Amino acid sequence: MSDNVNSVFCTIVPPHVLDKLARADDSARADVAQRTLEHDSQQRTRRRVTALRGLAAPAGTPSDSPRRTIYDAEHRAVQPGRKVHAEGDAPSKDATVNRAHAGLGATFDLYLKAFGRRSIDDAGLPLDATVHYGEGYNNAFWDGSQMVFGDGDGDIFLDFTIPVDVIGHELTHGVTQYTANLEYYGQSGALNESVSDVFGSLIKQYSLGQSADQADWLIGQGLLGPGIDRGVALRSMKEPGTAYDDDVLGKDPQPGHMDDFVRTSRDQGGVHINSGIPNRAFYLLATRLGGNAWERAGKVWYATLTGGQLKEDAQFADFSRLTVAAARTLYGDGDEVQAVLKAWEEVGVPTS
Template identity: 85%
Template structure:
């Protein structure tokens, strides 16, 4: 048996942001963005080749402890690089290595302690990460088997290991790959991105012990550099479309409801854009239920993703119907079901 892999390169920075930066008047900014786009394009090609071969089914040994290894690419575009930290070793003198290690651990902890999942594949997959990738590389990505982090250019973006939700977001692409394997195009692709935002945010909230009203619901807060005057993060789950409005980055294009759904052929049919709609739905569910979002709201989303009924080409309405059914199965006809139904209604997605 093989787990099919759609061969998608999943980076945290949307292509529309990098495209805009590549056209900047500032030559250094444009060059850094262009270099990142070229790297990303090469990775997409390699991932498509990998997808044609298929991916072996999980065959590891589940454990209640992570197996983390951090590699240093030493500013070259190579993977994995030189091994610089193994599980159980004392902290490194390199803060980037320590942040990557901690982020992998925080992700492992949420999935194990809240959802009973043993690593990304539920079979004890070792968690590998490469840091200091490339020269001023403005992205972080999951390549189908490991994490890769750029240092950023120090101007538009800082070190990509800084926000733990970015690490959680990218690793969750691996969880999706091993479960529903949502196709990375159109609405199923936007769901793929949204699921990563949801669990990236939950990993951050769980690590900080935050309740729904204490969380910032931002993806990539702390990532934007000194060259950005008007921006707080890459995305806002609470208020899609408000994360940035800046001369350099442009205006955050995410819609909050289906009324503003963006039809485009770019970005695999707008996967980083229209993900704002299911993101907002999750935020509304979590806020209505209160407490810790990883509990009731998170369990509904996790069970929907991993339950076996979510088709790889699922549309928003399919996902909405399944979350309502899952809430009913888990909690009966209570507040949870009503919160789910109301949230999808508020963002304009039908549940029946």
């Protein structure tokens, strides 16, 4: 891993969503969103200083079994909080603790059984998570060493441990941190977010035993609360831009093609927005190949992320070319390579 950890504070709810909520006429909704935004901004600045010092979480011992520890922040913005559950403990009376424990395990299982990776760093990194973080905190994040989950406000967002793909998404930021370490800005940042969506979705599909055709390809399905009338998730990999269109949340801004690429200085250069383009490319590849998406499409993406050729400032076209090369290395000049080429063509990203 590079000494410069670029992706040390990554949240599942994009800033543009919280910005919209912070301007709501409902003062209670606006207050919760503003507090979440202020918290995330402060954390991002603090973690950037940590990154520049070259600090990272200590590695563990490679193992085929996870080592999970869950902490309770008891509705304060503290980390890690009070230890409430360790590996091997009986199920907790707290459903949030149990969901966090299970989600960490589902992520560990997918990486081990599909890709032979032993934890986030491939060296047995213990998996720590803090639950019940903050008061009505409307987000979940990876901070460079552990997972943190808010309970949501119960209105716009529910408990962030509910969707297993959210857990897998955030932990995958850690995998990226320990491999390609993609810079969290612009196209490289959108790739960072997309990789997390891809593997978050694969973790959900693996845990549910779903094929690519059976999957919903939604990120954060089940997270939106009763205050949202027209929304199903945070993002759709199948049809970027269709996850929500709601008076409260606004319209999902994700593009699914380079013709609609969004140029902005907000959201780290649109990392949560333009990730829809490589997201759709992966969806197209996985459904074209059929079967279990982690078996062929997932292996191509994993080989690209971990192969050592993906630079920290990689653009979409760099990533696409490397996926073609990875498919060829893994499968020869067969259907897989043609499927990769076609997927990128359909979203307007060149491969040569």
